[in-house]
Amino acid sequence: MDDHIQQAWQFYRNLGSPKFICAPMVDQSELAFRMQTRKYGTTLAYTPMLHSRIMTESKSYKDEFFTTCPEDRPLFAQLCGHDPQVIIKAALMIQDQCDAIDLNFGCPQGIARKGLYGAFLLEKREQVLTIVKELKQNIKVPVTCKIRVFKDRKRTLDLTKDIQSAGCSILTVHGRTKEQNKDFVGQCDWNIIAEIKQLLQIPVFANGGIYTWSDVERCLQETKVDAVMSSEALLENPALFSGEIKDLNELALEYMQLAKQYDARLVEIKAHLFKLLYTGLQIHTDQRSKLAAAKTYEEHLEVVIELKNKRADIPKEDKLGWYKRYQNFKQPNQKDKEDDKQENIIQEQDLLLQNYDS
Ligand SMILES: Cc1cc2nc3c(=O)[nH]c(=O)nc-3n(C[C@H](O)[C@H](O)[C@H](O)COP(=O)(O)O)c2cc1C
Known part of the structure; x- marks a missing residue:
């Protein structure tokens, strides 16, 4: 086994061999949420994707979007970008406060096409490998990657092998192509993930x-x-x-306490509550409108408390439903407005990045 592979395993073991991972999520895997999921079995969490170039240009962006605390470990900070030097510069700014720098090669959104990062960068094999290599050589924490798959299985397998050779210590594979997005999410391919796991020697996350x-x-x-x-x-x-399945009303209340403690942004709080309270909001649409219009922490908390009382008699299992909306294979025109709002959260982040960009 070569040194890199041994080091990758040593690194993974030193983290406690985490098995249950909270994904990077723009506006959603913020500190407060990470701390909540850690209470219930998450053994490693990722920050939301951070834009390398904007981070190196704007201190306020870094301060607003990269927050952590000593208990928030193990933590992988995720960066996106296409210029190795800029990514290195951004990584150096945060490497002391995380256990690894993760590279986003999976974002399928329009802004990623425009900025040439995420799943669009994955098309540029040489550039991907250069970024991984140069980042590894220039920072002191390990480099990890998160990818989507190509339709062409061999192309996917070849690329993952090259990413490993370039110095990636852990590879996360989202078993969907970049075309499987928005209304076309569809099935996730666990077979290709299994093939990649069999092929590679470094730890692989599904x-x-x-x-x-x-x-x-x-x-x-x-x-x-x-x-x-x-x-x-x-x-x-x-x-x-x-x-x-814990009581989701209690979890929503607990999230609100953590949001206060860790200073979550209102946009994060609102988006979390739409998911945590999904089934209740489907029935009590007045509360849904109230949540959509809420402008302060207290107004958000009020909805949580009112809904807790109103859906107290719904069994725990029946309170889940937001993620299952995919299983219903809703056609775009059958979706309600709140579904759209929530599914477009990354697009909202796109706008935000554009504002920082301009
Ligand atoms: C609200 C939201 C934000 C996301 N933001 C990111 C991100 O910042 N970086 C990333 O690599 N993937 C991001 N993703 C994709 C997820 O990490 C994950 O790959 C995808 O949702 C598939 O996993 P799932 O089936 O468990 O949802 C995001 C997904 C959602 C729903």
């Missing part, structure tokens, strides 16, 4: 297609990956990795 705790167990079993990363199911049930 991402995508997790709805419930039994999916977590099944994914570990079927793909043999080292860890499972969840995004949307965890947003709806931050206690997913505890293997239990």
Whole structure:
């Protein structure tokens, strides 16, 4: 086994061999949420994607979007970008406050096409490999990567092997292509994840297609990956990795306390509450409008408390529903406005980045 592979495993073991991972999520895997999921079985968390260039140009961007605390570990900070020097500069700014720098090669949004990062950069093999190599040589924490897959299986497998050789210490594979996005999310391909796990020697994390705790167990079993990363199911049930469905009203209240403690932004609070309270808001649409219009922390808290009383008699299991909306295969014209709002959260972040850009 070569040195790099040995070091990758040593690194993973030193983190405590985490198995249950909170995904990077713009406006959603912020400090308060990470701290909540850590209470319920998450053993490693990622920051939301941070834009390298904007980070190096704007101190206010860094201060607003990269917040952490000593208890918030292990933590991988995720960067996006395409210029190795800029990515290195951004990584050097935060490497002392995280355990690894993760590179986003998975974002399928329009802004990633425009800025040439995420899944669009994945098309440029040489550039991807140069970024991984140069970043590894210039920072003191390990470099990890999160990718989507190509339709062409061989191309995917070849690229993952090259990424490993370039110095990536952990690879997360989201088993969907960049075209499987928005209304075309569709099935996540665990078979390709299993093939990648079999092919590579570094630790591999699986991402995508997790709805419930039994999916977590099944994914570990079927793909043999080292860890499972969840995004949307965890947003709806931050206690997913505890293997239990806790009372979502209580979790919403607890999130509000953490949001206050860790100074979450209102945009983050609102987006979390739409998911945590999804089923209640479907029934009590007056509260949904109230949540949409809420402008202060207190107004958001008021909705949580009112809804707690109103849906007290709904069984815990029946309170889940937001992530299942994909299973209903809703056509775009069947979706309600709040679904759209929530699904477009990354696009809102796009706008925000554009503002910082201008
Ligand atoms: C609100 C939201 C924000 C996201 N932001 C990021 C991000 O910053 N970086 C990233 O690599 N993926 C991001 N993703 C994608 C997720 O990390 C994950 O790859 C995807 O949702 C599939 O996992 P799931 O099926 O468990 O939801 C985001 C997803 C959501 C729903």
